[in-house]
Amino acid sequence: MTRGKPSSHIVRFALPLMGCYALQQLYTLADGIVIGRLLGVQAFAAVGTAGFLVWMVISLVMGFTQGFGTRMAQRFGAGDTEGFRQSAAMAVWIAIAVVSVIMAVGLGTARSLLLLLNTPEELIANALIYLHCIIAGLPACMAYNLYGALLYAVGNSRTPLLAIALASVLSILADVVLVAFCGAGVAGAAILTDLSQLCPFGICFGTQRKMKMLMPQTKDFRPDARVILDLLRLGAPLAARNAVIATGGLMVQAVVNGFGELFVAGLAAAKRYYGVLEIACAGLEVATGTFCGQNAGAGNFTRIKQGLRVSRRLGLFASLMIAVPVYLLAPHLIALLVTDSAGEISVVFKHGTNALRAMALCLPALYWLCLHRAAIQGMGYMTVPALSGFTELLFRLLSVHLLTTMMGLWGIYLADGIGWAAGALLVFITYTCLIKNKERSARRLIA
Numbered sequence: 001m002t003r004g005k006p007s008s009h010i011v012r013f014a015l016p017l018m019g020c021y022a023l024q025q026l027y028t029l030a031d032g033i034v035i036g037r038l039l040g041v042q043a044f045a046a047v048g049t050a051g052f053l054v055w056m057v058i059s060l061v062m063g064f065t066q067g068f069g070t071r072m073a074q075r076f077g078a079g080d081t082e083g084f085r086q087s088a089a090m091a092v093w094i095a096i097a098v099v100s101v102i103m104a105v106g107l108g109t110a111r112s113l114l115l116l117l118n119t120p121e122e123l124i125a126n127a128l129i130y131l132h133c134i135i136a137g138l139p140a141c142m143a144y145n146l147y148g149a150l151l152y153a154v155g156n157s158r159t160p161l162l163a164i165a166l167a168s169v170l171s172i173l174a175d176v177v178l179v180a181f182c183g184a185g186v187a188g189a190a191i192l193t194d195l196s197q198l199c200p201f202g203i204c205f206g207t208q209r210k211m212k213m214l215m216p217q218t219k220d221f222r223p224d225a226r227v228i229l230d231l232l233r234l235g236a237p238l239a240a241r242n243a244v245i246a247t248g249g250l251m252v253q254a255v256v257n258g259f260g261e262l263f264v265a266g267l268a269a270a271k272r273y274y275g276v277l278e279i280a281c282a283g284l285e286v287a288t289g290t291f292c293g294q295n296a297g298a299g300n301f302t303r304i305k306q307g308l309r310v311s312r313r314l315g316l317f318a319s320l321m322i323a324v325p326v327y328l329l330a331p332h333l334i335a336l337l338v339t340d341s342a343g344e345i346s347v348v349f350k351h352g353t354n355a356l357r358a359m360a361l362c363l364p365a366l367y368w369l370c371l372h373r374a375a376i377q378g379m380g381y382m383t384v385p386a387l388s389g390f391t392e393l394l395f396r397l398l399s400v401h402l403l404t405t406m407m408g409l410w411g412i413y414l415a416d417g418i419g420w421a422a423g424a425l426l427v428f429i430t431y432t433c434l435i436k437n438k439e440r441s442a443r444r445l446i447a
Contacts, residue, residue: 006307009155010287010314016161017152017283023161023168025275029336030172032272035186036338041265041348043186044338046126048268049119049257054134055249057106059242061142064098065091067235069149070293070377076154077297081213083227088150089220090227094235099142106135117250118257123264126186133190140197147204152290154214157283159207163200171196237382241389245419248393252415255400259409266351267412269337273356277326277363278370280318284311285370292378301379301438308375308431315367327360355413362417369424372431379438384430391426392419 036044068091075083110131114124148160209215256267275282288311295303326333334352338345373385396419403411403418 006291006303007310010284010291010307010310013155013157013290014280014283014287014314016157017286018279019283020157020161020164021275021279021282023164025279026168026172028275029272032269032337036269039186041338041345042122042261043126045120045261045265045268046123047130047186048271049117049123049253049264050114050127050131050134051253051268051271053110053113053117053131053250056243056246057102057135057138058141059246060102060239061099061138061145063239063242064094064235065142065145065149066289066377067233067238067382068094068146068231069153070234070289070380071231072150072153073290073293073378074297074380076214077294084153084214085216085220086224086227087231088214089216090224090231091146091150092216093221093223094228094231095142095146098239099139103135103138106138107132110135113250117254120257120261120264123261130186130190133187137191137195137197140195140201144197144201144204147201147208150208151204152286153293154211155290155294156207157286159204160200163203166203167196167199170199234377234380234382237386238377241386244386244389244393248389248396248419251393252396252400252412256412262347263351265338266334266348266353267355269334269348269352270355270359272337273326273333274359277322277359278366280322281315281367281370284315284318284367285374287311288371289374289378292375293380296379301435304375304379304438305435308371311371311375312368315371316364319364319367323360323363327357330356330360351409354409358410358413358417362414362420365417365421365424369420369427372424372427376427376431376434379434381430381434384427388423388426392423395419395422 032044035047068087072084072087072091075081075087111124111128114127114131119127151157151159256264288308291307292304295301295307330353331349334349334356337352338348369388373388377385396415399411399415399418401411403414405411407414
């Protein structure tokens with residue numbers, strides 16, 4: 001990605017990622033339909049109330065691996081194959097340690113956290129089953145994300161797409177069989193979520209083994225404090241940022257839970273479409289981060305500016321193309337997920353539709369936030385991207401606790417979008433200052 005047209009690199013890299021993410025969301029939606037229509041509103045609400053706790057543990061994994069991927073992309077861009085192999089090897093050791101800690105803490109505190117979130121008593125049993133199953137399968141999640149990050153770092157986004165395609169199709173079929181015909185309930189849905197990570201991990205790992213020059217050797221696994229600290233410097237702030245964002249979500253969820261099972265179910269239905277809304281963003285974010293990481297390693301900051309300009313235009317176009325139909329079709333999309341008695345379902349539809357439309361309205365802010373954050377991270381600066389998580393948290397809480405007094409439930413519906421907008425402003429200002437400083441430094445060197 002250090003040569004040629006930035007637009008070609010970004011589009012070619014992002015499209016398979018979008019396909020990969022779309023297939024993941026297909027499974028997520030199919031899983032939601034199975035739970036909501038076959039197990040009922042109560043089971044759907046239980047999974048929904050555990051949703052942010054699930055997202056918290058998974059986002060910690062994704063934060064670390066995203067940071068590790070940044071270092072590997074920088075080493076690859078700099079032509080440092082030995083540094084790439086060392087980074088990959090040390091990332092494996094850190095991943096084992098991180099997963100062990102998260103699992104121990106998560107399994108030990110799951111019930112207490114659900115009670116702390118004011119989870120309705122009738123939802124706790126199913127929410128706890130779902131949460132325990134997801135946490136127990138965290139090693140598979142870490143393995144896939146780590147080896148996926150390694151492939152993304154070298155510009156290979158096609159292999160993860162093929163892996164996820166196979167895993168999604170198998171998981172959807174198995175989900176219907178386990179829940180509909182075997183009576184496995186929410187536990188079956190959670191276990192399949194875990195198992196769906198093993199297939200793509202195996203394919204990604206097999207692909208890495210074929211890259212002889214980049215495959216870690218035995219000597220690369222000898223602990224190296226310098227490499228470990230550098231990986232943690234990049235990965236820990238992103239994991240912390242994700243944890244903070246998830247904490248904001250948990251605080252909002254605690255307020256949501258106070259409105260009862262039907263309100264929880266409505267917002268849970270809307271959240272199921274969050275991944276659909278960010279399909280294009282997910283691909284462009286990784287592509288932008290990889291592009292900026294490789295060019296930062298090569299010392300070409302003007303090219304970073306060109307690449308982000310391309311990503312901005314693509315992101316704005318994609319966000320509008322997704323947001324408009326989702327806004328218009330929101331009632332029908334919510335109706336796909338849940339069914340129950342007529343009186344109850346109308347309440348769920350109302351809250352779900354309003355929440356989904358609020359997210360669609362704020363979608364351009366989410367894309368702006370993710371793309372600028374990815375560029376800053378690719379350049380190796382992690383502090384402000386981490387602080388953007390605190391910004392999102394603060395403005396979510398302000399929305400929930402202050403705007404609700406003026407706007408009623410719309411203060412809750414808009415909480416995510418207001419957080420995105422505040423975080424987007426922070427990373428945009430930071431990126432603008434950073435790139436100007438880099439360009440001034442380059443001009444001084446030339447002079």
